[in-house]
Amino acid sequence: MSDTRFTGSITALITPMTRDGSLDFASFEHLVNWQIEEGTSGLCAMGTTGESPTLSHTEHHAVVERAIKIANGRVPVIAGAGSNSTSEAVDLAKHAEKAGAAAALVVTPYYNKPTQEGLYRHFMAVADAISIPVILYNIPGRSVVDISVETTSRLARHANIIGVKDATANLLRPLQVRQAVAKPFNQLSGEDGTAVAFLAAGGDGCISVTSNIAPALCAEVQKAWQQGECAKAIALQDKLLPLHDALFCESNPAPAKYAANLLGLAGETTRLPLAPLSEESRHKVRAALVQVGLLN
Numbered sequence: 664m665s666d667t668r669f670t671g672s673i674t675a676l677i678t679p680m681t682r683d684g685s686l687d688f689a690s691f692e693h694l695v696n697w698q699i700e701e702g703t704s705g706l707c708a709m710g711t712t713g714e715s716p717t718l719s720h721t722e723h724h725a726v727v728e729r730a731i732k733i734a735n736g737r738v739p740v741i742a743g744a745g746s747n748s749t750s751e752a753v754d755l756a757k758h759a760e761k762a763g764a765a766a767a768l769v770v771t772p773y774y775n776k777p778t779q780e781g782l783y784r785h786f787m788a789v790a791d792a793i794s795i796p797v798i799l800y801n802i803p804g805r806s807v808v809d810i811s812v813e814t815t816s817r818l819a820r821h822a823n824i825i826g827v828k829d830a831t832a833n834l835l836r837p838l839q840v841r842q843a844v845a846k847p848f849n850q851l852s853g854e855d856g857t858a859v860a861f862l863a864a865g866g867d868g869c870i871s872v873t874s875n876i877a878p879a880l881c882a883e884v885q886k887a888w889q890q891g892e893c894a895k896a897i898a899l900q901d902k903l904l905p906l907h908d909a910l911f912c913e914s915n916p917a918p919a920k921y922a923a924n925l926l927g928l929a930g931e932t933t934r935l936p937l938a939p940l941s942e943e944s945r946h947k948v949r950a951a952l953v954q955v956g957l958l959n
Contacts, residue, residue, distance in 0.1 A: 667766065667796045667825055668849050669739065670867045670889070671704030672881040674874040675712040677916050678726055679929035686722060688729060690929040694875075695733040697928070702882035703874055706730055709743035710768055711805065712872050712916045717934040724758055731763045741870075745770030745800060749785045753792045766796040768828060768870075773806035779814045790823040797823050802830035802853060812836070816843040828853045828870050829861070837864040855881075855907040859900045862888045872915055873907055876922045877957060902955060909951035912944045922948050925958060 676698075679690035698706060708730035709715045709723050718726070727742045734740050742759035744767040746752040756767040769789050771782060790797045799818065803809040809831065810818075818824045826849025829836055834857060837850045851870050852861035858869040862885075874881035880903055887896040910918045917933050921940050924931035925948070931939065940948070952958035 671885040672874050673705035673870045674698050674703050675707045675710045675870050677875050678713040680932040692733050698878050699737050701878035703878045705739045707741040707870050715743050728762045739765035741766045741768050743768050747772040747775050749788050752789050756789050756793045760793045760795045768798045768800050770800040771806040771808050786818050790821045796825040799827040812839045812843050819844040825849050834860050834864050837866050841865050859896050875919050905951040905954045909947045912947050918948050
């Protein structure tokens with residue numbers, strides 16, 4: 664059984680793009696290096712925040728490979744390898760392993776609405792195809808289906824399935840999973856707003872959108888908790904809350920990309936069907952950056 668365990672603040676990386684929608688690898692390299700310098704403990708490339716649904720397979724592969732190359736072993740890189748086609752997910756996971764990713768993040772199949780048995784077989788097929796760890800990605804708000812605690816327990820019996828990114832915002836879930844799973848199981852929050860509460864429920868860290876914009880603060884939240892400074896972690900989370908809220912005022916990652924643009928990290932371009940932020944949302948994001956102290 665793999666003893667890999669991910670902890671702390673792990674950034675769900677945006678994928679910078681030029682105004683014509685092509686990939687901006689110069690900005691991506693700057694972003695990855697800055698993340699590591701600011702204390703981020705891991706990187707996740709080609710998840711939802713990376714706009715994986717609108718990238719070609721060639722582009723997807725290139726982003727994963729580039730993230731691993733730039734990180735150069737300084738922090739682990741988790742590669743998104745999800746699809747609503749099991750065979751496609753298997754192919755992406757195989758590429759992640761070949762590229763040197765520390766783990767594959769595999770999302771629940773969207774649109775198909777598989778049963779629990781279908782989910783079980785989907786994740787098992789991916790885990791059987793590779794030798795690197797698999798992290799389940801449960802995000803019913805986007806994919807409609809929810810991996811039940813019972814199915815999570817069944818899947819955890821596979822040696823390669825080591826944990827879950829939980830974006831349910833259900834704070835009973837990490838408690839229930841800990842009771843149901845017999846082995847140590849790596850539970851990572853996928854909801855920035857509940858990151859500290861998730862730690863209190865026995866979680867290990869957060870795969871974060873906000874850490875694209877505030878990596879040092881997000882890392883400090885996790886570090887404070889790990890060091891037993893609970894009051895400090897809560898105070899930092901309170902400070903970050905306006906930014907957590909603003910970065911989801913419209914569909915992720917459009918607000919995060921606009922914030923990155925304001926901070927000079929990357930352009931704000933997203934690919935359709937994601938549209939540029941409305942003026943109202945731009946004001947919300949800018950105001951949150953000022954309130955948190957990231958922008959004058």
